Amino acid sequence: MSDLILHGYWRSSASYRVRIALALKGVDYAQVTHDLRSGAQRAPDYRALAPQGLVPALVAGDTVLTQSGAILEWIEARWPQPPLLPADPGDAAIVRAMAGIIACDIHPLGNLRILQALRQDFGASEDQVSGWIARWIGDGFTALETLVARHCGRFAFGDSPSFADCRIVPQLYNARRFGVDLTPFPRLCAVDAAACALPAFAAAHPDRQPDADI
Numbered sequence: 766m767s768d769l770i771l772h773g774y775w776r777s778s779a780s781y782r783v784r785i786a787l788a789l790k791g792v793d794y795a796q797v798t799h800d801l802r803s804g805a806q807r808a809p810d811y812r813a814l815a816p817q818g819l820v821p822a823l824v825a826g827d828t829v830l831t832q833s834g835a836i837l838e839w840i841e842a843r844w845p846q847p848p849l850l851p852a853d854p855g856d857a858a859i860v861r862a863m864a865g866i867i868a869c870d871i872h873p874l875g876n877l878r879i880l881q882a883l884r885q886d887f888g889a890s891e892d893q894v895s896g897w898i899a900r901w902i903g904d905g906f907t908a909l910e911t912l913v914a915r916h917c918g919r920f921a922f923g924d925s926p927s928f929a930d931c932r933i934v935p936q937l938y939n940a941r942r943f944g945v946d947l948t949p950f951p952r953l954c955a956v957d958a959a960a961c962a963l964p965a966f967a968a969a970h971p972d973r974q975p976d977a978d979i
């Protein structure tokens with residue numbers, strides 16, 4: 766039995782990033798689910814572990830890790846092979862920039878609590894919420910498409926999966942889920958397809974998780 770416990774949710778794209786990284790490293794872990802639809806992530810016992818009341822959290826023995834970016838960095842340091850960052854510092858910064866477009870500038874704007882606030886506090890209709898999601902995904906993906914076109918091989922940066930692919934695949938899953946038109950982003954779709962063909966990415970897919978209720 767693994768001493769790693771991933772607190773997450775099948776449809777959480779931030780949890781999906783961590784599942785991909787662990788699968789690429791071949792690391793075994795247990796999962797505890799928190800149903801985001803019912804607000805389970807805000808329950809006091811989970812907040813005692815993860816003060817923001819968000820998933821994922823990764824428990825490694827006595828250490829509790831939160832924020833998927835920090836978790837990915839920890840996984841990379843703990844299990845360096847196969848590397849998910851290029852060795853060259855400049856190349857690594859480019860990969861982190863690709864990851865940051867998604868993690869810092871797209872994902873936070875489309876999160877459950879933000880969409881709930883748009884509906885509940887600002888009276889947004891479902892059409893307006895869909896427009897909001899498409900706007901910020903489109904904005905970030907337009908820049909990311911250019912960056913990936915500049916640096917990609919089979920994957921977002923070169924010919925091996927990196928932190929960038931760990932973010933791109935879950936964000937494309939989200940985009941499809943919300944009906945965002947992906948035809949302007951052929952490079953992102955190509956690297957997504959290449960990544961999803963790998964067993965590690967397939968194993969991390971939301972539909973393959975024990976808590977999936979599709």
Ligand SMILES: N[C@@H](CCC(=O)N[C@@H](CS)C(=O)NCC(=O)O)C(=O)O
Nearest residue numbers: 777778779819820832833834877878
């Ligand atoms: N920056 C955080 C984001 C975590 C996050 O927002 N997780 C979402 C699921 S993908 C969540 O727990 N949402 C619950 C909510 O909005 O109430 C990370 O990368 O871990």
